[in-house]
Amino acid sequence: DAGITQSPRHKVTETGTPVTLRCHQTENHRYMYWYRQDPGHGLRLIHYSYGVKDTDKGEVSDGYSVSRSKTEDFLLTLESATSSQTSVYFCAISDRTANYGYTFGSGTRLTVV
């Protein structure tokens, strides 16, 4: 989607290794979110940010950490990847709050082997 880029688009990693996913936006939006999408579960919120250095946990935050040192970048880190973290990860941004709707990135497909 225009204005929001996720990298990498695909990644295969081994169990126990650290992994960092990047979300980059050019919209200067305040709010950024990380979701994971799994079959039968829809989208579940991992972490979100409401400003630089301001982050909080979502529904499924165990095993994940985030950082936001600049408005445009929101990083999601799996400290020690596990097979249960194999998923598609989506970043979303919003210029006000989540209640005004998101713009989603195209997703990162992560496979942990």
Add this chain to the structure above:
Amino acid sequence: AQSVTQPDIHITVSEGASLELRCNYSYGATPYLFWYVQSPGQGLQLLLKYFSGDTLVQGIKGFEAEFKRSQSSFNLRKPSVHWSDAAEYFCAVGVRSGGGADGLTFGKGTHLIIQP
């Protein structure tokens, strides 16, 4: 906490026929409500949203949804589907509290199949 239920995992509709996708939410007050669509391998696109006022909201691609408080529902409709409507559809709810920065809650999705 709020929750969203999409009762139908899969729905098959003939091209040109009408469509209704069901969404029920659980929340103590009037929530913000959304429908998103996801094409294969893509991110999610906002179809429409309800905040307040007129309970029938119009969205993009010819979709509409109706908020019914008495039934805690926000069903998505389209009078005549096209093959390009085949996708995954997600209903989502946001709560009216604080700054609302705590994210939307999504249903598990309905997979729409269009028959020729």
